Amino acid sequence: MPSCYGEVELRKLRKFIFYFSIFLLFLGILIIIYLTRQTREQTLWLSNAGARAFSEFFPWHENQYWVMLKLNNPRKLIHVYQGFAFGVIVETLVLTAPGKKVRIFLRSYLAVLICFYISFLDQLHKRFVPGREFDFADIIRDAMGYFVSITIVLIIALIIKGIYKLCSIIFLRRSVEE
Numbered sequence: 001m002p003s004c005y006g007e008v009e010l011r012k013l014r015k016f017i018f019y020f021s022i023f024l025l026f027l028g029i030l031i032i033i034y035l036t037r038q039t040r041e042q043t044l045w046l047s048n049a050g051a052r053a054f055s056e057f058f059p060w061h062e063n064q065y066w067v068m069l070k071l072n073n074p075r076k077l078i079h080v081y082q083g084f085a086f087g088v089i090v091e092t093l094v095l096t097a098p099g100k101k102v103r104i105f106l107r108s109y110l111a112v113l114i115c116f117y118i119s120f121l122d123q124l125h126k127r128f129v130p131g132r133e134f135d136f137a138d139i140i141r142d143a144m145g146y147f148v149s150i151t152i153v154l155i156i157a158l159i160i161k162g163i164y165k166l167c168s169i170i171f172l173r174r175s176v177e178e
Contacts, residue, residue, distance in 0.1 A: 014096045021093035028086060032122050040131035047075045079138050083115065083145025090114045090146070091153040104161070108154050115146040 038046070091111040095104065119142040126132040 015098070017092060018096040018098065021089055021096065024089045025086075025093060028089060029118065032082070032118075033125070036122060036125050036132065037129055043075075043131075076138075076141060079141035080145040083119065083142035083147075084149040085145070086115050086118055086142070087111070087146030087149030088153055090118075091150045095153070095157050104154065104157060108150055111150050112146065115150070116143065119143065119146075 035043075035046075091108060094107040094111045094114070097107070116139070119139045122142075123134045123136070123139055127134045
């Protein structure tokens with residue numbers, strides 16, 4: 001089917017995005033492993049350094065909803081942003097993965113499962129690090145981030161897919177008319 005952008009170029013771009021997403025995913029996992037393996041003192045030092053910047057960048061952190069969700073603490077809030085980042089990376093990875101055509105919503109469901117699995121393994125890993133503990137609330141905070149980012153990336157992907165189809169239809173009509 002004719003298209004407004006070459007199929008070969010699109011396949012190359014998709015392949016590049018796929019492999020770059022894999023790189024970012026592994027880099028993110030390595031960073032999480034490094035941060036999880038820190039001693040209690042190192043973690044507290046990092047938290048205190050983050051807390052100084054936190055109140056400057058997030059002046060709304062005293063909001064009653066943030067306090068209720070325990071997001072008024074930089075150590076807790078970072079889980080939302082971590083989840084958001086992993087959500088973008090994993091959703092991009094599964095949407096650009098080669099292979100059989102699978103419905104876009106099933107791919108997004110797979111992205112949610114992968115993100116949950118990463119969050120769960122991070123918490124499980126903490127059980128074996130002295131001074132750290134499994135915290136299910138951190139999994140929930142991660143989920144807040146990756147649900148939002150996966151939804152955003154999914155909406156963008158659906159818009160791009162719709163534009164591509166519309167462009168292909170217009171191109172096909174023009175080629176038939178000529």
